[in-house]
Amino acid sequence: MIYLAVVGGSSCTEQEMELARETGKEIAGRGAVLLCGGGSGVMEAASAGASQEGGIVIGILPGGSAREGNQYLTAAIATGMGEARNAIITRTADAVIAIGGEYGTLSEIALAIKMGKPVIGLRSWRLSPPHGVKDGIIEKAGAEEAVETAFCLINY
Numbered sequence: 001m002i003y004l005a006v007v008g009g010s011s012c013t014e015q016e017m018e019l020a021r022e023t024g025k026e027i028a029g030r031g032a033v034l035l036c037g038g039g040s041g042v043m044e045a046a047s048a049g050a051s052q053e054g055g056i057v058i059g060i061l062p063g064g065s066a067r068e069g070n071q072y073l074t075a076a077i078a079t080g081m082g083e084a085r086n087a088i089i090t091r092t093a094d095a096v097i098a099i100g101g102e103y104g105t106l107s108e109i110a111l112a113i114k115m116g117k118p119v120i121g122l123r124s125w126r127l128s129p130p131h132g133v134k135d136g137i138i139e140k141a142g143a144e145e146a147v148e149t150a151f152c153l154i155n156y
Contacts, residue, residue, distance in 0.1 A: 002032040003058075004150055005093035007086075007109070008042025008124070009102040016100040019122050020045035022143035023097055028055020030147065035060065035093050037085070038069035038076055042099045047072035060089045087111055095150035098124035098137070109137060118153035120146045 004027050008020060024046035027034045034050040036043040038059020047057045051072040059069040059076045062085050069076035079085040083104055090096060090111040095118040098109050105124065112119045113136035121137045138153075140146040 002030075002151070002154060003035050003093050004032045004147070005035040005089050005096045005108070005112075006042065006046035006099065007036065007089065007096055007101065007105050008046075008099040009105060010037075010039050010041040010043070011102075012041040012045075012100050016042055016123060017045040019143055020099050021049035023099065023122070023146060024049025024051075024055070024057075025053050026143050026147040028053035030151065031055075032151075033058060035089055037062065037089060037104075038073055040070060042101070044070040044072065046099075060085050060092070083107065090115055090117060093117060094154045095120065097122065097146050097150060100124055112136075118150060120149050122146050 020042040028050040033056045035058050038061040050057045057074045059073040061069050061078050062082045064078050064080040066076040066078045086108045096112040097120045099122045101124050119137050121139050
């Protein structure tokens with residue numbers, strides 16, 4: 001199985017929600033598992049898109065109860081770890097697609113890059129790394145292109 005994480009803010013714009021929904025649909029349509037933080041905003045929109053296409057959606061939740069996740073999750077994993085659960089999401093993912101985002105999203109981007117995972121950005125963070133540090137975010141304009149790029153960059 002291929003695991004693609006969709007990361008982004010718990011609050012987001014309508015445009016980011018639509019990008020997330022389309023990204024979820026694309027991931028499920030290709031038979032990959034969608035990983036996310038299991039909450040609202042980008043996570044819920046991506047979960048809804050994947051669920052609508054009959055995909056598998058796994059939420060790695062920050063709290064101590066699996067019931068805290070959004071309604072579109074196929075499986076919810078309660079970690080009780082708060083934002084530290086971001087390391088579980090990025091370690092499990094074969095690639096990460098960041099949509100918009102807040103500081104939690106930035107931490108997921110940084111962890112994924114550090115772990116050598118492809119990171120594709122859709123209207124997300126733009127980083128200017130210091131000299132000698134490779135920029136790891138690949139900017140794309142739309143969901144289909146982002147998911148296609150993720151599949152192309154995954155080292156099976």
